[in-house]
Amino acid sequence: MNPNTxxxxxxxxxxxxxxxAQQPWLPxxxxxxxxxxxxxxxxKSGHITSIVRYKAGASFTEHxxxxxxxxxxxxxxxxxxxxxxxxxxxxxxxxxxxxxPFSKNGCTLFVKxxxxxxxxxxxxxxxxxxxxxxxxxxxxxxxxxxxxxxxxTALVKWPANEMFVLHKHYGxxxxxxxSGQxxxxxxxxxxxxxxxxxxxxxxxxxxxxxxVIFVKTGHLSS
Numbered sequence: 001m002n003p004n005t006x007x008x009x010x011x012x013x014x015x016x017x018x019x020x021a022q023q024p025w026l027p028x029x030x031x032x033x034x035x036x037x038x039x040x041x042x043x044k045s046g047h048i049t050s051i052v053r054y055k056a057g058a059s060f061t062e063h064x065x066x067x068x069x070x071x072x073x074x075x076x077x078x079x080x081x082x083x084x085x086x087x088x089x090x091x092x093x094x095x096x097x098x099x100x101p102f103s104k105n106g107c108t109l110f111v112k113x114x115x116x117x118x119x120x121x122x123x124x125x126x127x128x129x130x131x132x133x134x135x136x137x138x139x140x141x142x143x144x145x146x147x148x149x150x151x152x153t154a155l156v157k158w159p160a161n162e163m164f165v166l167h168k169h170y171g172x173x174x175x176x177x178x179s180g181q182x183x184x185x186x187x188x189x190x191x192x193x194x195x196x197x198x199x200x201x202x203x204x205x206x207x208x209x210x211x212v213i214f215v216k217t218g219h220l221s222s
Contacts, residue, residue, distance in 0.1 A: 009039040032058030048113040059102030068116030076107030092124040150218035163206035172220025180211025
């Protein structure tokens with residue numbers, strides 16, 4: 001894959017699944033930071049969704065996020081001048097915010113750039129390891145992370161052998177499998193798989209082992 005690829009997976013009417021564990025790490029303009037692009041409008045701007053890895057000691061200079069940044073820390077500890085964020089941390093840096101990120105010992109992140117609604121100005125720092133999960137449908141457990149208008153973001157725990165009802169995705173659905181393996185009538189999705197289901201698509205997911213996913217819904221209707 002060309003690291004300068006533009007217009008990658010930007011047709012939101014199409015279903016996309018990527019096993020990120022099988023994707024190569026590509027260099028970024030910053031030494032010590034690598035990435036796996038999942039969806040991207042331009043190489044350095046516009047709509048960007050990617051897996052990002054900081055090597056130990058890597059850092060960015062101070063920079064502004066004119067259209068927002070959303071981060072889930074997958075491994076290690078991510079840091080900036082405001083604090084340290086271990087694996088399981090969920091961060092939202094709203095439009096116009098700025099920071100100077102780094103990682104002392106290295107980390108891996110799921111990052112979404114330039115995808116905020118312009119009126120969504122909430123800044124969030126959530127350590128999911130310290131939060132109480134809530135009962136969901138069936139035997140699921142849910143940890144809500146963020147909601148704005150039709151968009152909802154959460155972590156969801158699936159116990160072994162759980163099946164969800166057949167359902168449609170108004171506004172689409174985006175999933176990152178964090179542990180275990182998610183399945184549906186279309187296939188199997190091991191840890192690290194990124195799935196984007198379009199507006200009004202439907203499926204019936206299930207698991208055979210304990211599984212945790214990060215999920216966003218309702219944000220892909222346009």
